[in-house]
Amino acid sequence: MSANGSERRLRAVPADRADATPDAHPGARTDADALADLLVRTGRGDQAAFERVYDALAGTVHGLALRIVRDPQLAEDVAQEALVEVWRAAARYRPEHGSARAWVLTITHRRAVDRVRSEQAHADRLMNHGPRHAVAAAEQLDRPDDVVDAMDAQWRAARVRKGLEALTPLQREALELTYYKGYTNRQLAESLGIPLGTAKARIRDAMIRLRDHWEVAR
């Protein structure tokens, strides 16, 4: 899929700073700093700070877990494990090495992927689930407290869609199968019938393209 017209216009905006990119979110910087601070305090045993981290990220953590493992019960387990791990390891989070959000989602993603792989013997069950988390989405709409968060989430989801659209179809496919389905690079190579080196390079190229598209600070 090629970039559509509106996206081209958006990408033409000069973007020297993260704030100037079309993907920048008002207040995102402040939120990120606040979250990093909360995570640091969590690491010192501050349960109130952890609760605020929970409230800020539990929906994202659960959404990612659900996206990957599909099964609602498994997703809840993965989300719980990941969030408890956030508490357990919080003292090892270093703000200078990355955002709190990325740190939490890295933990979550790895847990989810590990779970998918350990469930591979039951791979067929993954096919047996209907539309993804329609119920959970409905729940979210029922919770007025989440209005602001829902807008933020929609903005982030839109950013993902736009980013994926900026990839070549082959790159997009590579990330769908690895990031969202838990394939290893070798499984990707075999399922697509491509050499291993090509598979690795494709994943990396896709990630670099996304990074540059999103103007992720390096």
Add this chain to the structure above:
Amino acid sequence: MNENVHSLIGAYAVDAVTPDERADFEAHLSACEDCTAELAGLRETAAMLGEADVAAAPAGLRASVLEEIGRTAQLPPLTEDDAAVARDAEGPVPLEAAREARQDRHARTRRGWPRLAVAAAVASVLAVGGLVGSTLMADRDDQLALEKDVMMVTSAPDAKSMDLGLGTAHLVVSERMSTVVAMGDDCPHPKDGMAYQLWLVMDDGSKEAGPTFMPDADGTFMTMVHMDMEGVAAVAVTEEPMGGSTEPTSTEVAVVEL
């Protein structure tokens, strides 16, 4: 460095690697500044990909998580020196300082880690009155957490590795991290009904009880104990009744003087 390993950076960033590949890449990462810098950006990018769907967390999850953290001890922070080699808890745990440990890992697959054989004493030995009950690692996540902690210790700048004389087992001691790790393969099994127990022998001859451990069918085991290493003269292993003892009840099967 190995171009093959280097090329895994994208796959690593999206967790599209096997445990062995992950270990290889993390070892590479500790020696490759380019990869370290590139990975930071790819990680942020991967996390942004994770925001494709937000699903309100199930109603009971908050209470359940808060209840669980109430009984979950937190890992201590890493010092600057540690941090240089371990970027974050889920991140690279380079093994440069512990090539030996790394080879051990290569000798087995992740599945080969002893699930029921792994004993961990996460609390201080002294804090629980001398006896650290063994924790059977029935839970794979606990096992992975232990494995991660072990790798953190074996990659500590001051980690020292010593032969334990129990199969191919060795001790890794880090004073800085106040930790002793015992791990190895081909460990003979203790007598029926017995388990191995680790002891920290103090300068004055007294002994602090460490965790018990059992090698798995392949003789593979891994255990660790956190304790201030000041005043610890030796580490010993005895066979004790299942569950461990507060004082050694048999002669040691292995002793390593520190």
